[in-house]
Amino acid sequence: MAKSLIPILPGAYLGMLGGGQLGRMFTQAAQAMGYKVCILDPDPLSPAGAIAEKHLLANFSDAAALQEMATLCQAVSTEFENVPAQTLDQLEALGVYVAPRSNGVTIAQNRITEKAFLTAWRHELNLGPVPYCIIENPAIIDGLDDTLLPGILKIARLGYDGKGQATVHSLVELKQAWDDFGRVPCVLEKLMDLAFEVSALVARGHDDAVVVYPIAQNIHRNGILHTSTVPAPSLNSDQEKRVLQAAKILIRRLDYVGILCIEFFVLKSGEIFANEIAPRPHNSGHYTMDASVTSQFQQQVRAMARLPLGDTRLLTPVSMLNLLGDLWFTGNNPEEAPQEPAWAKALSHDSAKLHLYGKSVPLAGRKMGHINCLGTSLAEARQTAASVANDLGIEP
Ligand code: ADP
Numbered sequence: 001m002a003k004s005l006i007p008i009l010p011g012a013y014l015g016m017l018g019g020g021q022l023g024r025m026f027t028q029a030a031q032a033m034g035y036k037v038c039i040l041d042p043d044p045l046s047p048a049g050a051i052a053e054k055h056l057l058a059n060f061s062d063a064a065a066l067q068e069m070a071t072l073c074q075a076v077s078t079e080f081e082n083v084p085a086q087t088l089d090q091l092e093a094l095g096v097y098v099a100p101r102s103n104g105v106t107i108a109q110n111r112i113t114e115k116a117f118l119t120a121w122r123h124e125l126n127l128g129p130v131p132y133c134i135i136e137n138p139a140i141i142d143g144l145d146d147t148l149l150p151g152i153l154k155i156a157r158l159g160y161d162g163k164g165q166a167t168v169h170s171l172v173e174l175k176q177a178w179d180d181f182g183r184v185p186c187v188l189e190k191l192m193d194l195a196f197e198v199s200a201l202v203a204r205g206h207d208d209a210v211v212v213y214p215i216a217q218n219i220h221r222n223g224i225l226h227t228s229t230v231p232a233p234s235l236n237s238d239q240e241k242r243v244l245q246a247a248k249i250l251i252r253r254l255d256y257v258g259i260l261c262i263e264f265f266v267l268k269s270g271e272i273f274a275n276e277i278a279p280r281p282h283n284s285g286h287y288t289m290d291a292s293v294t295s296q297f298q299q300q301v302r303a304m305a306r307l308p309l310g311d312t313r314l315l316t317p318v319s320m321l322n323l324l325g326d327l328w329f330t331g332n333n334p335e336e337a338p339q340e341p342a343w344a345k346a347l348s349h350d351s352a353k354l355h356l357y358g359k360s361v362p363l364a365g366r367k368m369g370h371i372n373c374l375g376t377s378l379a380e381a382r383q384t385a386a387s388v389a390n391d392l393g394i395e396p
């Protein structure tokens with residue numbers, strides 16, 4: 001076996017670019033498997049930095065920090081969608097095994113390249129992106145016909161959790177929204193009448209092995225994920241096959257080693273569209289931590305350590321409930337001090353599994369944790385999630 005294909009064994013340092021909750025759960029999985037972890041994140045309060053063996057407090061472009069990471073770590077991965085491509089390239093040039101590499105990450109980071117990629121492979125994928133156009137100069141808006149309206153204007157880079165998006169009903173509103181975004185490159189998508197949303201979590205090893213997880217059905221609120229339920233209650237088996245197949249093809253066409261997630265829209269007509277690709281573990285994959293043979297974070301460890309990929313089988317139906325910072329506040333008083341939510345009440349459900357990310361400051365809309373509600377049936381898992389939400393004062 002070529003040296004570069006030898007597995008990286010426990011005891012070694014694995015590096016992670018980004019120290020948010022995804023990095024923290026990665027760290028926990030890596031440490032459980034006997035690895036040490038080095039986090040690069042400029043935030044001294046980084047949730048992952050707090051528990052990793054090493055926290056490099058620096059920016060992603062800090063040459064000295066990258067050198068230190070490269071010296072310490074055998075492999076590096078990313079949890080932060082917008083990690084600069086240059087950072088990944090520099091680490092690779094310094095001799096570290098980088099998974100995923102910058103090529104695939106770069107495509108997924110920018111909605112314009114992401115949509116071009118999805119369009120280019122739409123025949124093989126047997127589905128494509130929603131109707132869209134690129135908005136990068138005023139002439140495009142003037143010449144636009146109104147078939148894309150009403151639509152959603154999305155900034156091409158750095159948007160997340162519904163941020164950097166505006167719904168527009170007319171060309172006047174579109175112009176205004178683009179001005180408000182500072183005229184940065186954007187895509188305008190047709191606003192689709194969604195029946196429901198699903199996501200596919202897929203992993204690829206250095207040896208081109210590909211595994212895909214059961215599809216999650218996702219409900220968003222205010223642009224932020226609210227619940228993920230598996231098996232997806234509304235997806236029929238034909239649709240499921242199409243989504244699973246598209247995910248497998250897509251990760252290969254991206255030439256991507258590691259774990260990624262693809263979000264899909266399903267229309268009332270049954271038509272399926274690919275929404276976006278997240279080049280990292282994903283919130284809608286948190287259910288795997290308690291309900292799957294291999295969690296998405298263990299899978300990330302396996303992929304970057306060039307180990308064989310783990311079984312993606314679902315052990316039990318599950319509904320994941322996201323916990324946002326809003327839960328720490330009961331009223332509308334902005335001066336109100338945060339209070340711990342009613343955990344004991346929520347955990348009176350004995351199959352509710354609480355995960356908190358160690359963030360000291362709860363803020364409205366901030367992801368603080370999640371609860372995986374397991375059930376002997378899908379109905380039971382959903383019922384438990386509804387009861388837990390009710391106990392915590394989350395609106396039904
Ligand atoms: P983010 O990066 O914030 O997750 P998304 O593009 O996934 O951005 O949009 C967030 C949510 O907004 C989606 O999950 C979906 O509920 C809704 N949405 C986005 N684009 C459309 C669209 N073209 N038509 C209908 N709903 C959409």
Ligand code: MG
Pocket residue numbers: 263276
């Ligand atoms: Mg999304």
